[in-house]
Amino acid sequence: MDPSDQKHFTAVDYVIFAVLLAASMGIGLYHALSGGRQRTTQEFLMADRSMSCLPVSLSLIASFQSAVAIIGVPAEIYTHGTQYWFIGCAYFLGLLIPAHVFIPVLYKLRLSSTYEVVYMGVCVYTPAFALNAVTGFELWGAVLATGLACTLYTTMGGLKAVIWTDVFQTAVMFAGQLAVIVVGVNQTGGASEVWRKVWEGNRISALNLNPDPTERHTFWTLGVGGVFLMLSLYGVNQAQVQRYLSARTEKEAVRSCYMAFPSLQLSLALSCVMGLVMFARYCGEDHSAMLPTSSNQMNLTSDAMVIYFVMDMLEGFPGLPGLFVACLFSAALSTISSAFNSLATVTMEDLVKPHVPAMTEARATLVSKALAMSYGLLCLAMAYLTHLMDVSVLNVALKLFGMVGGPVLGLFCLGMFFPWANPTGAMAGLGAGLALSFWVGIGSIFNRSSGARPLSAGCRAALLSDNSTSAVHTALDNLTLSKPSGLNRFYSLSYMWYSAFSCFAVILIGLIISFLTGPMKEEDVTPGTIYPVFGKLLCFLPEHLKKKLCCVTPRGPTLSAPRCKEGNGLVLAQEDGTSHEELDRFLPEVQAAFVEHETTV
Numbered sequence: 001m002d003p004s005d006q007k008h009f010t011a012v013d014y015v016i017f018a019v020l021l022a023a024s025m026g027i028g029l030y031h032a033l034s035g036g037r038q039r040t041t042q043e044f045l046m047a048d049r050s051m052s053c054l055p056v057s058l059s060l061i062a063s064f065q066s067a068v069a070i071i072g073v074p075a076e077i078y079t080h081g082t083q084y085w086f087i088g089c090a091y092f093l094g095l096l097i098p099a100h101v102f103i104p105v106l107y108k109l110r111l112s113s114t115y116e117v118v119y120m121g122v123c124v125y126t127p128a129f130a131l132n133a134v135t136g137f138e139l140w141g142a143v144l145a146t147g148l149a150c151t152l153y154t155t156m157g158g159l160k161a162v163i164w165t166d167v168f169q170t171a172v173m174f175a176g177q178l179a180v181i182v183v184g185v186n187q188t189g190g191a192s193e194v195w196r197k198v199w200e201g202n203r204i205s206a207l208n209l210n211p212d213p214t215e216r217h218t219f220w221t222l223g224v225g226g227v228f229l230m231l232s233l234y235g236v237n238q239a240q241v242q243r244y245l246s247a248r249t250e251k252e253a254v255r256s257c258y259m260a261f262p263s264l265q266l267s268l269a270l271s272c273v274m275g276l277v278m279f280a281r282y283c284g285e286d287h288s289a290m291l292p293t294s295s296n297q298m299n300l301t302s303d304a305m306v307i308y309f310v311m312d313m314l315e316g317f318p319g320l321p322g323l324f325v326a327c328l329f330s331a332a333l334s335t336i337s338s339a340f341n342s343l344a345t346v347t348m349e350d351l352v353k354p355h356v357p358a359m360t361e362a363r364a365t366l367v368s369k370a371l372a373m374s375y376g377l378l379c380l381a382m383a384y385l386t387h388l389m390d391v392s393v394l395n396v397a398l399k400l401f402g403m404v405g406g407p408v409l410g411l412f413c414l415g416m417f418f419p420w421a422n423p424t425g426a427m428a429g430l431g432a433g434l435a436l437s438f439w440v441g442i443g444s445i446f447n448r449s450s451g452a453r454p455l456s457a458g459c460r461a462a463l464l465s466d467n468s469t470s471a472v473h474t475a476l477d478n479l480t481l482s483k484p485s486g487l488n489r490f491y492s493l494s495y496m497w498y499s500a501f502s503c504f505a506v507i508l509i510g511l512i513i514s515f516l517t518g519p520m521k522e523e524d525v526t527p528g529t530i531y532p533v534f535g536k537l538l539c540f541l542p543e544h545l546k547k548k549l550c551c552v553t554p555r556g557p558t559l560s561a562p563r564c565k566e567g568n569g570l571v572l573a574q575e576d577g578t579s580h581e582e583l584d585r586f587l588p589e590v591q592a593a594f595v596e597h598e599t600t601v
């Protein structure tokens with residue numbers, strides 16, 4: 001595709017795209033002018049804790065469903081087959097555990113975790129790159145427009161606007177994906193034809209039960225490692241925690257978690273089917289002519305390929321290219337708006353308030369708005385970083401989730417499940433966990449053996465099975481069969497294990513250091529702040545033995561006991577005069593240190 005071949009947006013396309021931005025701004029404006037007019041931090045950062053489960057659940061799925069998933073997952077399926085789809089197995093436990101373990105604890109406390117700044121960059125860059133590739137629309141113009149539009153409605157309308165724009169944007173996202181699938185299936189000649197081609201092309205993967213932890217996608221990495229990934233996203237991530245707490249009641253929060261399950265499965269299915277349809281439509285054809293010469297010369301990523309295929313399919317359907325681009329931008333907006341708002345909250349709670357205790361509410365709200373805005377601008381800088389990396393966006397995003405989310409998950413688990421953990425142990429554990437996960441994550445980048453694969457070779461090798469391709473097969477087999485050794489083996493740990501690996505590292509090191517420096521004593525642990533997981537697991541043991549092992553929460557209510565429901569649960573039950581906040585025996589110090597580190601990445 002030389003520049004003259006560039007697809008052009010029709011007027012309808014521009015209108016659809018403009019409607020998306022205008023509607024999002026409208027929702028922001030509405031929430032700036034209605035309700036309490038965003039004059040308190042309670043409203044700006046917590047949506048007045050007035051939300052019902054439907055918007056919260058759609059917003060939950062919107063947070064981590066960005067253009068990265070919409071482009072990256074089809075690219076993954078196109079290149080490697082449907083194995084990735086099995087991550088859907090992880091959604092069961094990945095949402096049940098947050099609903100029944102994390103939400104009850106979160107609902108008693110006020111807590112914050114942290115978020116990845118770099119990830120925002122990937123999110124805002126991806127759709128701009130697509131738009132640029134398709135229409136020649138100025139890349140940085142699109143990045144600026146997205147970043148600024150999002151900053152504006154987030155700053156105006158607070159979390160209410162973020163959640164309600166999520167609802168609208170999720171609908172646009174589904175519509176765009178559906179449009180691509182319907183058109184693609186039609187052009188290929190019907191669903192059965194698509195099925196025949198992907199079947200013959202070997203894209204339907206059987207469940208891979210290989211236990212090797214360096215194998216990128218297997219049932220174990222996706223179904224088990226994926227649970228930890230999901231827990232770091234849906235259990236302890238700041239953006240999601242804020243959504244749970246914005247719900248009217250704890251029950252409503254749990255319900256929203258359940259409702260997120262089918263939408264998340266639907267979203268995964270749409271992305272995977274889109275990858276299959278593209279494979280059926282394009283694999284086996286020589287499409288080098290339609291790809292831009294610049295990217296043809298060297299490393300054309302599979303992500304870019306998805307964009308060209310989609311736009312090629314949708315050509316001649318006025319409005320649909322616009323809808324697809326709107327779908328990408330919706331996905332991106334709903335993710336970065338969550339990031340802006342949650343980063344503003346973390347910074348406010350952990351960095352600003354502790355240092356400026358006597359702030360008026362009006363001032364605190366103003367500062368929060370300023371923070372939301374600054375993170376919006378920081379995001380633009382991060383987009384530039386993404387521009388400099390030429391890697392699969394899906395891998396980058398999921399690696400970041402694991403590298404940063406895993407240690408945070410470990411920290412929470414340490415505090416919630418292990419009564420012995422003390423602040424020193426928590427600090428050391430978190431530090432060591434982060435160091436280990438960055439070590440393996442960065443090591444893997446420099447030791448890339450499974451980076452961008454020769455896409456068309458894989459595609460054709462899959463379709464043809466004559467002698468000419470068996471050479472390709474042998475070459476590929478040799479490539480994957482030569483097992484790395486020593487440190488290289490550590491670096492080739494599947495990125496799907498990052499969350500689990502760093503979570504366990506934090507817990508293990510945290511416990512060892514806690515025991516060395518003097519574990520917390522039973523009577524020092526705030527009643528009700530420990531989820532009695534060992535008590536529950538070891539329920540067959542006699543009571544005195546359990547006490548000895550410190551498996552029971554001393555005195556006071558345990559989390560399974562009836563608890564105070566009033567005030568949306570943010571206030572901890574204070575039956576016996578203790579006014580501690582959950583995990584607060586060490587979280588504030590650790591978090592402050594961590595946030596400082598995180599936000600300055």
Ligand SMILES: CC(C)(CO)[C@@H](O)C(=O)NCCC(=O)O
Nearest residue numbers: 064065066067068069070397398
């Ligand atoms: C995070 C999961 C695995 C959750 O389903 C999925 O949404 C995904 O692959 N997301 C990619 C990251 C992103 O969309 O930004």
Ligand code: NA
Nearest residue numbers: 062065331335
């Ligand atoms: Na999103």
